[in-house]
Amino acid sequence: ETGVTQSPTHLIKTRGQQVTLRCSSQSGHNTVSWYQQALGQGPQFIFQYYREEENGRGNFPPRFSGLQFPNYSSELNVNALELDDSALYLCASSLGGGREGLGEQFFGPGTRLTVL
Amino acid sequence: AQKVTQAQTEISVVEKEDVTLDCVYETRDTTYYLFWYKQPPSGELVFLIRRNSFDEQNEISGRYSWNFQKSTSSFNFTITASQVVDSAVYFCALSPRMDSSYKLIFGSGTRLLVRP
Numbered sequence: 001e002t003g004v005t006q007s008p009t010h011l012i013k014t015r016g017q018q019v020t021l022r023c024s025s026q027s028g029h030n031t032v033s034w035y036q037q038a039l040g041q042g043p044q045f046i047f048q049y050y051r052e053e054e055n056g057r058g059n060f061p062p063r064f065s066g067l068q069f070p071n072y073s074s075e076l077n078v079n080a081l082e083l084d085d086s087a088l089y090l091c092a093s094s095l096g097g098g099r100e101g102l103g104e105q106f107f108g109p110g111t112r113l114t115v116l
Numbered sequence: 117a118q119k120v121t122q123a124q125t126e127i128s129v130v131e132k133e134d135v136t137l138d139c140v141y142e143t144r145d146t147t148y149y150l151f152w153y154k155q156p157p158s159g160e161l162v163f164l165i166r167r168n169s170f171d172e173q174n175e176i177s178g179r180y181s182w183n184f185q186k187s188t189s190s191f192n193f194t195i196t197a198s199q200v201v202d203s204a205v206y207f208c209a210l211s212p213r214m215d216s217s218y219k220l221i222f223g224s225g226t227r228l229l230v231r232p
Contacts, residue, residue: 033217033219033220035220035222040224041224041225042120042207042209042222042223042224042225043161043207043220043222044222045217045219045220045221048217048219050217055216055217056215056216056217056219058219088159090159090161092161092220104163104166105163105220106163107153107160107161107162107163108160109158109159109160110159110160112159
């Protein structure tokens with residue numbers, strides 16, 4: 001196990017609702033990255049938080065937003081859910097970021113979101 | 117463009133056979149990292165190897181070996197004497213160093229089924 005935890009494990013929402021997913025990073029890690037993995041595809045980078053600030057964003061609309069807290073845990077928020085948002089959401093924690101360079105990324109078990 | 121291609125969608129072998137998973141990548145960056153991850157049915161991505169763009173030495177770890185060829189932009193993964201426990205989805209990923217987030221760009225994965 002990597003020490004990265006995510007909650008909840010599974011979630012079912014309806015179209016138009018809002019959802020918050022949570023990630024606790026491995027002890028000592030200050031960077032959290034979020035990925036979306038649709039069924040049968042590879043994970044896609046959503047964004048990264050380094051020391052509580054966004055440090056890079058993938059090709060996702062603004063209704064995908066995030067936060068990182070002083071203890072380096074993180075939240076992913078998705079507003080106005082669409083059917084295509086159904087996916088496994090993975091977070092990865094690591095040490096370093098930005099000009100420090102990024103250490104190894106350790107992934108959590110993911111949150112499976114189903115939008116009906 | 118930054119892209120990873122895993123042309124083999126699914127491979128099925130009988131236990132003890134050797135199997136090679138192909139990975140071809142595209143990047144304009146001269147400095148980058150390449151990775152392989154394993155994703156068992158539980159969903160958590162398990163790190164297997166990281167290789168930087170300046171190190172073309174092949175690597176062997178037990179039954180696993182990796183062949184990095186910059187000339188053909190390939191980073192192939194071979195499992196020798198496969199076992200049923202090797203059954204999983206395997207992802208190749210690229211991390212360009214010019215992006216401060218060092219995000220991972222994943223291929224679509226290869227599902228490996230090892231039959232007893």
